[in-house]
Amino acid sequence: MDIKTLYDANINNITVAKNAYDTLYSAFGQHIENWQHDVVDRLGHSEWTGTAAGHANTRIQFLGNELQAAKQELGLISKALTDAAEGIAAAQSHLISALDDAKKNKMTVAPDGGITWDKDPNSPNYAGDKAEATAKEIGKRITAALTEADHTDQTINARLGHLATNATNGTGLDSATAKADQTATDALNQVPAAGTDPNSVKAWWNGLTDAQQQHMIQTEHDKVGALDGIPATARHQANLINLQRGKERIQRQLDALGPEPVHNLATYNGQPIKNPDYDDWKQKHDDLEDKMHGIETIEDRLNTPVDADHPPAFLLGFDTKGKGHAIVAVNNPDTADNVSTYVPGTGARLGGSLHSDIERSDLMVASANQATGNSKTTSSITWVGYAAPQSIVPDAAFDIFAKAAENDLHSFETGLRATHEGKPSNNTILGHSYGTTTVGYTLRDKGLPVDNVVLIASPGVGVEHARDLGVDPSHVFAAQGDIDSIKFAPPEDADNFASNLINNAGGSFGFIDEPDHHVAFGRDPSVPQFGAQIIPTSPGTDHSGYWENGSASLIAMGKAIAGKPIS
Template sequence: MDIKTLHDADVISISTAKSAFDTLATAFGQHIESWQHDVVDRLSHSEWTGTAAGHANTRISTLGTELQSAKQELGLVSRALQDAYDGFAAAQAHLISALDDAKNQKLTVADDGGITWDKDPNSPNFAGKDAETQAQQIQARITAALNEADHADQTINSRLGHLATNAGNGTGLDSATAKADTDAANALEQVPAAGTDPNSVKAWWNGLTDEQQRRMILNHPDQIGNMDGIPAVDRNQANQINLQRAHQDIQHQLDGLGPEPNQFLNVADSNGFPVENPDYTTWKQKHDDLTDKMNGIKAIEARLNTKVDATHPPTFLLGFDTNGHGHAIVAVNNPDTANNVSTYVPGTGARLGSIGSDINRSDVMVASANNANKQAGDKSTTSSITWVGYDAPQNIIPEAADDTYAKNAEDKLVSFENGLHATHDGKIGNNTILAHSYGTTTVGYAMRDHGLPVDNAVLIASPGAGVDNAKDLRIDPNHVYAAQSPADAIGWAAATDPSGLGDNLWDNLKTDFGFGDGDHHLMYGRQTTAPQFGANVLPVDPNAGHSDYWNADSPTLVSMGQIMAGKY
């Protein structure tokens, strides 16, 4: 598709053709009604019997089915023509808008898309000091419009070509074929059910024109924004709608809470202590929950609105809702186009309200990966995704001592990782899953029970990954990495299973006599940095606390970046 073709396209002719085809389809339907009344009904009321009558009735019945199938197929042609008009009209409008803006800004657009301008400040046609920036933006809009038209052309051509083939070889007269074609056309107008395989979702999305995709985003942002298999750019658009609506809703609820009630009643209990006001308790719980979610919303907004520069890559909101403690999935750099992609799964305490600090971790990990690439003379790009797409435990006891949270997250994480491959432009060069604390248990369970399509697994400060050996994570154990500082309290997450307790006692006994081998079990399996686990142990600051692995001077952070970049 080129500028002149799209600009001069007579899209009204498509609408006219659609109207003409509707007239044809209506006339065809009237002929079917006449056939039913003048032939079928009269024949059924006749007293014609015998072998010939039986053959005739059978053929007439078959012919009636074929006519109804043909009517369905004609209707599908009309729907395709309408979608063609909508798609091409939108693309043409976007092109004309870009060309008009170019003209207003004194930029000259050539037929091949090249843009020139007068650079003489004394000329009446001087385009201004920011002409180059404006030209780049116009160029991007023109390219997007042409791509939009190409996409519409391909999708509509495929649909019309299929229907034309059916008409040419007679398969369109088959009721099963007509039903399948109708179901396929209806599916284009319906969001796939939750849990649909990401590859099927991507195929559905690709079958829509850009205009149909826009309508889906506007009409169903909550579904599109959180569906694996939808490209990152489109999920981001949908989730920014969800984010704005949630901001308004949460603020409305906060405003509706009214003033804070008195904390205590004017009475004392049997021990003489003041009795807490039930109204205050209810108010406080709602207020704290809403405030926490608002903090998360504002943190996401702040990062999305940060000006993109060398130290602040673009961000994409790949998932968002306020259900429960709230969920958010935020990518630093576009995972669909980055050479290397890493998913970071935080642990206990992860929720919408805490997303700001987790996004910061993705930022510093991308910077670390960029530095690793720079040192290697590699221009590859890296995306780090903060995945708070599950209900994480919110406290150490009792929630983090319960593996139900990890089990409930397995299918969600598997679907998300499969979705990254479905939407990526080509094959992901180096794919990493990186987790912290209870997040390593969540990742470990998913890898153990289902397998994840990743190249590397990085387990930071793990209370156990649900397995006793790295090989049980279903990837090459040479690409499993672990880090745990001696000062990290996670080492106190004692084993609760009998075998783990027994192994720990035996190893402690051997250590007392000078021949212990460092084997140790934690709450959810063997310590990931124990030699027997079989992971590559990363360097750590020996004084690092549980959340210090992302500090600026952390050797672990350097290693994380190298692994993500494929340079470790």
């Protein structure tokens, strides 16, 4: 698609063709009604019987089915032409808007899209000192409009080509074929159900015109924003709407709580009698305030000016259910060379430590950039897409949270593969603390389409050896700081606590030659027996210190994410 073709496109001609097919559809429907009345009904009342009558009635019924199928196929052509007109009209509007802005800014757009302007400050046609930046922006809009039109052209061409083939070879007269075609067309207007295979979701999305995609984003934003297999930029647009709606909803709920009730109702024998209404109010208030804090954290990061330390961010997931969920990508994972998903652990939620979790993604992108000399693009995604344990005791002592997250994490990673453009990216799954348990269980039970696994401060990942994760052990990395208390995480099975403690202590003090080094959910991944590559840590690294600027662990994480040797 070129500028002239799109600019000169006569949308009215498509509409006229669509109207002609509507006329044909109506006439054909009337023909079928006449056929039913003048032939089928008359023969049915003729009292004609016998073998010949049986054959004739069978053939007539078969012909009637063919006519109904043909009518259904004609209706699908009309729908395709409607979608074509809307899609091309939208792209044409975007192109004209960009060309108009070029003209307003005293710029000339060549047929090939090149933009020129007068650079002489003394000229009456001088385009200004910001002309270059303006030209780049307009150029991007022109390219986007042409891409939009081309996508619509290819999508509609495929649909019409399929229907034309059916008409040519007669398959369109088959009722099963017509029904399948109708189902496929109807599906274009329905967002796939949650849990649909991301590759199928991507195929559905690609079958929509850009105008239809934008319609889905605006009207079905809650579904589109949460659906794996939808490209990152589209999910981002949908989730910006979800974020605003969520913020408004949380504020309404806060307002509805009313003022803070009194803490105590009275005193009895010198002791305060607590007001149960206050406790209920405070629990709801604190939960809502926490979510609002998370929303504001996301807004702050999305609105941060892009610079070397803060690449563009994309909101890939958002909701306020339960403790709330958020998925924030630093850089676009669909176009990045390296893609890492960071799964935080205990306490992860929409509020809480979301700010520091996103900040870690920024740091890991910077570290990976340093490892590649900025020759590759890296995206790091903070994935708070599961209900993480909210307390060390008792929540984090159980693996139910990790098990419950398996399907969602598997779907998300599969979606990253489905939507990535061009050459497959080098993908890493990285967990911290209980997040490593979530990662490990998913790798063990579902498998993940990743190239590297990074386990930071792990209480165990459900397996005894790196090879049991389904990834090349040489691409499994683990770290544990010298003063990280995670090494003392007791086993989930309380019956084994004493033996586990004796075993580990015996290994530490040399009483046992080959301790099993079990922690809460299996063998400690940072010991040699597990078989992972050990990520170095700086002296004094505690449970949250792995992302300190300049630390050995952050440098090594960047290398692992970039697919580089860590030493």
